[in-house]
Amino acid sequence: MRYAGRWRSRITLGVPAAAALLLLVVPLVTLLLRAEWARIPSDLATPNVLPALRLSLTTTSSTAVLCLILGTPLAWFLARSEHRTTGWVRALLTVPLVLPPVVGGVALLMAWGRTGLVGQHLTPLGIQIPFTTVAVVLAETFVAMPYYVLAVEGAMRGLDPRLESVARTLGASDMRYLRTVAIPLVLPGIASGLALAWARALGEFGATITFAGNFQGRTQTLPLLVYVELERDPQIAISISIMLLAVSVLVLGVLRGRWLR
Amino acid sequence: MSLAHPAPARRRLLPVVVAAFAAVLLAGCGSAPSSADGTGQRGWSDASAAPLQGTVTVLAAASLTESFDQLKNDFERAHPGVTVETSYGSSSTLVQQVDNGAPASVIALAGTAAAEPLDKSLVKDTKNFATNVLEIAVPPSNPAGITSIDDLAKAGVKVVVCADTVPCGKAAHATFTKARIVPNVVSKEVDVKAALAKVKLAEADAAIVYHSDVVAAKDAVTGVPIERRYNTTLHYPVITLADDAASRAFVAYLLSETGLATVQSFGFGAP
Numbered sequence: 001m002r003y004a005g006r007w008r009s010r011i012t013l014g015v016p017a018a019a020a021l022l023l024l025v026v027p028l029v030t031l032l033l034r035a036e037w038a039r040i041p042s043d044l045a046t047p048n049v050l051p052a053l054r055l056s057l058t059t060t061s062s063t064a065v066l067c068l069i070l071g072t073p074l075a076w077f078l079a080r081s082e083h084r085t086t087g088w089v090r091a092l093l094t095v096p097l098v099l100p101p102v103v104g105g106v107a108l109l110m111a112w113g114r115t116g117l118v119g120q121h122l123t124p125l126g127i128q129i130p131f132t133t134v135a136v137v138l139a140e141t142f143v144a145m146p147y148y149v150l151a152v153e154g155a156m157r158g159l160d161p162r163l164e165s166v167a168r169t170l171g172a173s174d175m176r177y178l179r180t181v182a183i184p185l186v187l188p189g190i191a192s193g194l195a196l197a198w199a200r201a202l203g204e205f206g207a208t209i210t211f212a213g214n215f216q217g218r219t220q221t222l223p224l225l226v227y228v229e230l231e232r233d234p235q236i237a238i239s240i241s242i243m244l245l246a247v248s249v250l251v252l253g254v255l256r257g258r259w260l261r
Numbered sequence: 262m263s264l265a266h267p268a269p270a271r272r273r274l275l276p277v278v279v280a281a282f283a284a285v286l287l288a289g290c291g292s293a294p295s296s297a298d299g300t301g302q303r304g305w306s307d308a309s310a311a312p313l314q315g316t317v318t319v320l321a322a323a324s325l326t327e328s329f330d331q332l333k334n335d336f337e338r339a340h341p342g343v344t345v346e347t348s349y350g351s352s353s354t355l356v357q358q359v360d361n362g363a364p365a366s367v368i369a370l371a372g373t374a375a376a377e378p379l380d381k382s383l384v385k386d387t388k389n390f391a392t393n394v395l396e397i398a399v400p401p402s403n404p405a406g407i408t409s410i411d412d413l414a415k416a417g418v419k420v421v422v423c424a425d426t427v428p429c430g431k432a433a434h435a436t437f438t439k440a441r442i443v444p445n446v447v448s449k450e451v452d453v454k455a456a457l458a459k460v461k462l463a464e465a466d467a468a469i470v471y472h473s474d475v476v477a478a479k480d481a482v483t484g485v486p487i488e489r490r491y492n493t494t495l496h497y498p499v500i501t502l503a504d505d506a507a508s509r510a511f512v513a514y515l516l517s518e519t520g521l522a523t524v525q526s527f528g529f530g531a532p
Binding site for chain 1: 351353354357419421424425426427446447448449450451459462463464465
């Protein structure tokens with residue numbers, strides 16, 4: 001009886017588990033099956049794809065740099081602060097994580113657009129952000145920064161608080177402590193955070209097409225090109241998708257080595 | 262607490278971030294507009310006896326949004342047993358969705374050229390029902406002072422058009438060529454309503470859209486006509502994909518005097 005009961009529960013749990021796995025795996029495998037592997041190198045070298053590839057690389061790198069120089073100090077403040085507001089700031093940071101990216105794009109337009117809250121004061125200065133590469137970087141940073149800050153904050157919380165006390169008694173400033181003690185120790189966390197933020201920026205679609213528009217060489221990143229090419233030449237869209245899939249798997253592989261041991 | 266043993270906060274937080282990230286990465290690369298759901302399958306059983314019943318799934322070009330919303334309401338009021346489900350997008354997206362098996366009873370496209378990639382084995386019938394011409398949409402304040410198509414080529418004017426893959430983008434390209442101008446295009450949007458939205462938000466100085474879009478946008482934009490010799494006229498076909506009575510009735514209603522009048526009241530020309 002006991003034996004049969006165990007098998008029954010195995011099956012009741014195993015069927016939905018297998019279905020869940022299939023739901024995730026089948027589309028990815030199909031994508032690989034639909035690919036014409038011999039065509040991929042030439043597909044990726046077409047005049048449509050190269051500008052998008054270049055743009056995606058420059059904007060995601062800029063996003064990573066912005067995360068590094070702006071996000072690291074924020075992560076540090078969050079990690080050391082015991083203040084009640086810290087919890088609120090952290091909660092606020094997670095909003096872009098779960099927000100539909102297209103909503104992020106609308107919000108960015110409302111803020112930085114020509115008639116937007118901030119943008120209307122930039123227009124007289126001759127600065128207009130929508131439809132520029134800067135807009136792409138802003139959109140990517142908007143969605144990617146939270147990943148970086150939360151990852152680095154987590155790493156910094158793991159630091160022994162006595163290190164900071166010791167550094168302080170030795171007369172080190174916050175800046176010096178960060179530079180010589182904290183950052184070297186959390187370097188793996190920073191690297192993981194950067195990889196995470198970079199990959200998220202690479203996949204950005206909704207906020208970019210809403211806020212930055214779609215123009216070759218200026219705002220058309222790889223995901224936008226996939227969307228447009230699917231109507232012109234689906235095979236090119238598949239080839240780019242496979243490249244993006246490979247990059248995603250690569251990044252996850254790197255992260256796995258760091259975190260999911 | 263030593264460095265070798267990270268704080269619990271880190272252990273808790275990071276896997277969550279990884280999982281969230283993985284989900285976003287896999288889901289975030291594409292956000293194709295969802296097609297209508299599966300209630301209006303092709304080959305709906307033929308119910309010749311009145312009253313009409315069932316679901317008609319209509320895929321229509323983005324420029325038809327307002328007129329087809331009206332047609333849907335009028336048709337449903339006349340046939341309480343029928344539900345009309347509409348889905349709007351660029352004609353090229355819709356054709357691609359149908360070719361990939363999206364359930365659709367009727368598809369209405371911006372221009373006959375858009376129908377070319379459509380799988381001909383699915384087509385039961387094709388009829389043109391309207392025409393449309395291009396028009397320049399500018400914000401009501403007209404910040405760039407646009408009065409003719411030549412003004413689009415002035416320095417610093419931000420022009421938004423549709424993507425080269427969709428009918429309004431192809432037509433805009435043809436019109437620029439005829440007018441021999443090279444405007445400062447800042448974005449190629451996925452469909453005509455997306456291009457119009459950039460003007461509604463006053464982010465762009467001008468967008469090349471259809472006359473019907475300017476009419477439908479009412480006070481939100483101002484239209485600047487394009488001279489006939491430069492303009493491009495599109496003939497809108499309605500293509501029947503399903504054989505059921507309700508779908509045929511919907512197409513017949515669209516092609517009736519009342520239906521055509523409805524479409525024309527939104528700025529379209531006679532077929």
